[in-house]
Amino acid sequence: MLHKLHDWLDDRIGHRRLLHDALFEPIPGGARWRYVWGSTLVFVFVTQMITGFFLWTAYSPSTLTAWESVYYIQHEMSYGWLVRGIHHFAAQAMMILLGLHFLQVVIDGAYRAPREVNFWMGLVLLQIVLGLSLTGYLLPWDQKGYYATQVATNIAGVTPVVGQQVQQLAQGGAGYGHQTLTRFFALHAGLLPALLIGALAAHIAVFRRHGITVPEKHRDKPADMFWPDQVLKDAIACLAVLATILFFVVYKGAELNGPANPAEAYSAARPEWYFLFLFRFLKFEAIDKLGLAFGAIYVPGAIMTVIALMPIIGRWKMGHRFNIAFTFGLLLGAGYLTVLALREDAADVDYQAAVAEAHRDGERAAELAHQQGIPAQGALALLNQDPFTQGPRLFARACSSCHRYNGHDGTGRLVVITEMVDHQKIMKDSPPTAADLGHFGSREWTREVLVNYHELFVPLKNAPEGAGNRFLEGDMATWSKDSHDVLVDKKNEEGLKALVEFLYQQSGREGTGMVENPLVKTGQEIFTSGKLPSGDMLSMACTDCHGMKLAYQEEPLSEEQGAGAPTLTGYAGYNWLKGFINNPGHASYYGENNQMPAFETRLTAEQIDLLARWMVGDYEPTKLVIGKAH
Amino acid sequence: MVPEPTAETPDTPPATSESVPPTRRSFITGVSAVIAGTIVAVTPVIAGLAFFLDPLLRRRPTMQGATEDGFLPVATLAELPDDGTPLRFGLSADKVDAWNLFKNQTIGTVYLRKINGQVIAFNDTCPHLGCKVDYKPSEHIFFCPCHASAFKLDGERKNEIPPRGMDTLETRVDDKNRIWVKYENFQRGVAEKKVV
Numbered sequence: 001m002l003h004k005l006h007d008w009l010d011d012r013i014g015h016r017r018l019l020h021d022a023l024f025e026p027i028p029g030g031a032r033w034r035y036v037w038g039s040t041l042v043f044v045f046v047t048q049m050i051t052g053f054f055l056w057t058a059y060s061p062s063t064l065t066a067w068e069s070v071y072y073i074q075h076e077m078s079y080g081w082l083v084r085g086i087h088h089f090a091a092q093a094m095m096i097l098l099g100l101h102f103l104q105v106v107i108d109g110a111y112r113a114p115r116e117v118n119f120w121m122g123l124v125l126l127q128i129v130l131g132l133s134l135t136g137y138l139l140p141w142d143q144k145g146y147y148a149t150q151v152a153t154n155i156a157g158v159t160p161v162v163g164q165q166v167q168q169l170a171q172g173g174a175g176y177g178h179q180t181l182t183r184f185f186a187l188h189a190g191l192l193p194a195l196l197i198g199a200l201a202a203h204i205a206v207f208r209r210h211g212i213t214v215p216e217k218h219r220d221k222p223a224d225m226f227w228p229d230q231v232l233k234d235a236i237a238c239l240a241v242l243a244t245i246l247f248f249v250v251y252k253g254a255e256l257n258g259p260a261n262p263a264e265a266y267s268a269a270r271p272e273w274y275f276l277f278l279f280r281f282l283k284f285e286a287i288d289k290l291g292l293a294f295g296a297i298y299v300p301g302a303i304m305t306v307i308a309l310m311p312i313i314g315r316w317k318m319g320h321r322f323n324i325a326f327t328f329g330l331l332l333g334a335g336y337l338t339v340l341a342l343r344e345d346a347a348d349v350d351y352q353a354a355v356a357e358a359h360r361d362g363e364r365a366a367e368l369a370h371q372q373g374i375p376a377q378g379a380l381a382l383l384n385q386d387p388f389t390q391g392p393r394l395f396a397r398a399c400s401s402c403h404r405y406n407g408h409d410g411t412g413r414l415v416v417i418t419e420m421v422d423h424q425k426i427m428k429d430s431p432p433t434a435a436d437l438g439h440f441g442s443r444e445w446t447r448e449v450l451v452n453y454h455e456l457f458v459p460l461k462n463a464p465e466g467a468g469n470r471f472l473e474g475d476m477a478t479w480s481k482d483s484h485d486v487l488v489d490k491k492n493e494e495g496l497k498a499l500v501e502f503l504y505q506q507s508g509r510e511g512t513g514m515v516e517n518p519l520v521k522t523g524q525e526i527f528t529s530g531k532l533p534s535g536d537m538l539s540m541a542c543t544d545c546h547g548m549k550l551a552y553q554e555e556p557l558s559e560e561q562g563a564g565a566p567t568l569t570g571y572a573g574y575n576w577l578k579g580f581i582n583n584p585g586h587a588s589y590y591g592e593n594n595q596m597p598a599f600e601t602r603l604t605a606e607q608i609d610l611l612a613r614w615m616v617g618d619y620e621p622t623k624l625v626i627g628k629a630h
Numbered sequence: 631m632v633p634e635p636t637a638e639t640p641d642t643p644p645a646t647s648e649s650v651p652p653t654r655r656s657f658i659t660g661v662s663a664v665i666a667g668t669i670v671a672v673t674p675v676i677a678g679l680a681f682f683l684d685p686l687l688r689r690r691p692t693m694q695g696a697t698e699d700g701f702l703p704v705a706t707l708a709e710l711p712d713d714g715t716p717l718r719f720g721l722s723a724d725k726v727d728a729w730n731l732f733k734n735q736t737i738g739t740v741y742l743r744k745i746n747g748q749v750i751a752f753n754d755t756c757p758h759l760g761c762k763v764d765y766k767p768s769e770h771i772f773f774c775p776c777h778a779s780a781f782k783l784d785g786e787r788k789n790e791i792p793p794r795g796m797d798t799l800e801t802r803v804d805d806k807n808r809i810w811v812k813y814e815n816f817q818r819g820v821a822e823k824k825v826v
Contacts, residue, residue, distance in 0.1 A: 046674075050675055051677070054677075054678035054679075058681075072728055072729040076729070078683065079684075080681055080684075082677045082680075083678055086677060228656055228660035231667070235666035236666055239666050239670055242669075242670050373731025375732075375733070376730065376732055
């Protein structure tokens with residue numbers, strides 16, 4: 001019955017013949033592993049078609065939804081990480097397989113007559129695949145893709161004569177926007193795959209016409225059929241490729257940086273690894289001097305021309321050797337440049353910090369999107385309003401010229417001075433001139449203020465004209481030195497803890513506990529009387545100098561003296577810190593002793609708000625840590 | 631090199647069977663090739679299908695801001711006419727649409743009627759095929775402009791076009807005379823009232 005149906009169908013469509021032709025192609029000299037590369041490329045391309053289609057069902061190309069939909073695919077949808085991961089790493093596998101396929105063709109001289117046209121068709125396929133990877137890289141609309149693709153479209157823009165028009169057509173305008181994405185997406189998911197299918201079909205048809213190129217030494221061996229010997233080898237090779245792709249998907253995962261931000265420089269900008277050699281090549285000063293068009297268009301163009309001429313050059317024995325030498329020369333050169341670029345980047349602390357920051361932004365944007373949902377203005381708005389993202393940047397910009405944050409500038413970068421000594425860049429640590437604020441307002445910080453004031457503020461000694469001595473030799477430093485032995489005495493352990501807890505509670509930060517906490521009550525006693533529970537006396541009570549009003553009491557504990565002893569009302573909390581950043585020279589803060597600029601005229605109210613909220617820890621929870629790289 | 635390495639064993643014997651006799655070895659080779667080929671071909675398809683089935687695999691909220699049992703405030707008792715004339719009200723909540731959270735959107739509309747101080751609420755979506763049902767004051771009926779479904783003011787069907795009457799919604803009135811509605815949508819086109 002089934003057989004009859006089979007016959008019926010075969011009479012009408014002739015599939016038996018088709019299948020037979022496909023499978024029973026004799027392979028002179030027998031099945032060989034070196035013939036698998038073409039099949040693996042077909043496999044990877046089909047995989048890209050399948051995963052690409054499914055990604056298409058969830059992707060939304062616009063500047064307000066591209067990153068957002070990719071985030072949703074990657075982090076929220078079932079198996080989205082898997083489908084996007086396969087698509088991401090298969091694209092890279094394709095680059096490697098293209099290289100291997102090309103290498104095999106050149107070494108075997110498979111470009112020689114009558115296969116020249118098919119070789120050229122292969123080069124066309126290569127260009128289409130490069131186009132697919134270029135257009136695909138932009139689609140997630142993250143910082144990495146955005147800035148890397150900017151470079152590519154700007155290179156297109158310096159093409160002689162038509163450059164500017166080409167660039168504007170690709171971008172859909174003078175700059176990047178919605179239409180850049182819609183155009184890139186139409187190319188990536190529409191035109192380029194269609195061209196690829198057509199060119200690939202032709203490539204395979206012509207290949208079947210001429211058959212496999214068998215190296216001379218194997219030509220005398222008996223022939224195998226394509227089925228099953230070569231099919232098995234091909235299938236195993238595809239399996240190995242798939243396993244490699246899945247390994248990377250599971251252990252590395254496709255990255256998604258923070259959403260593209262045209263307003264923010266991206267110092268970790270690099271092309272994908274397979275274009276790193278070109279990137280590094282363009283960085284040579286000598287190449288740069290010859291103009292962008294030279295390095296980015298003429299040189300690659302010349303190389304492509306030589307490759308295209310290989311079938312003609314290869315007609316002579318010496319020519320074939322030249323082709324092989326040229327190919328290996330290219331590989332060596334590209335390999336060298338790639339390693340050079342990677343090594344330089346590995347040694348570049350600024351670059352490493354920028355990569356860490358980009359990675360952090362991506363994770364943070366995903367965290368916020370998951371916690372809050374993405375507003376209509378897009379995910380960038382979430383990052384722009386996030387103290388954890390913006391605080392460190394503002395600290396680096398406004399504070400890190402004097403202060404440090406756990407030894408770095410807030411964003412994880414070291415603060416260094418770059419000097420040119422004998423044409424060599426020398427990076428020197430730039431000494432801070434004010435306190436490290438990494439633990440500002442924490443219990444440890446307050447404890448240090450009490451028992452080790454002059455050490456906590458020791459960077460002030462680097463301040464110009466000895467201005468820091470006002471603090472390092474001031475009343476508080478003296479009090480701290482006088483009180484040190486008493487406070488660290490074992491029997492006063494509880495007393496010190498109580499005083500710290502009382503001060504910490506003023507900040508109103510998270511984890512300050514109940515107002516009625518007995519420890520805090522004890523702390524308040526010490527604060528106002530200077531008398532420790534053990535009976536020991538401090539040289540002065542805190543209220544002798546500092547003003548303090550408790551949030552829940554009408555009457556202040558002590559009046560402000562206005563003599564440079566900052567008010568401790570709400571000490572190290574959001575309002576205290578915001579007021580301090582706005583105007584540290586106010587009578588409630590350092591008064592005339594102050595030497596820090598008033599930032600109310602240097603930063604906007606929103607910026608100071610973000611900075612202060614970050615420093616007091618008032619932001620959506622995160623698992624990310626800044627400055628882990630060091 | 632051929633596009634599909636996953637082809638099945640053909641029924642026809644190899645044409646050049648003299649040179650390649652079908653041996654046990656080539657049978658094993660063939661089976662192995664089919665297995666390996668199937669794995670590589672099927673893996674991306676399965677991953678993709680699992681991804682595509684996401685809407686069935688995960689139920690996600692469509693809005694935020696309702697009470698724990700799903701009620702939203704709509705209007706006050708005083709806003710409803712005493713004669714039982716239905717009025718249409720929008721329900722305001724934060725709309726969840728895939729990755730987006732849109733604050734304060736009208737997530738749906740309902741008809742409210744007050745009869746003897748009691749409130750009746752109807753989802754104003756036609757249970758036939760989901761158009762919005764109009765209130766025709768001249769005839770005192772609900773009427774659907776798409777396929778002429780008609781309903782009495784108590785929600786009962788007036789013709790056989792819709793499979794069931796207008797969908798009533800749970801309501802409650804709090805001590806400040808505010809009316810709360812549990813906004814739900816129901817499967818259209820079937821006689822049974824089933825929440826979607």
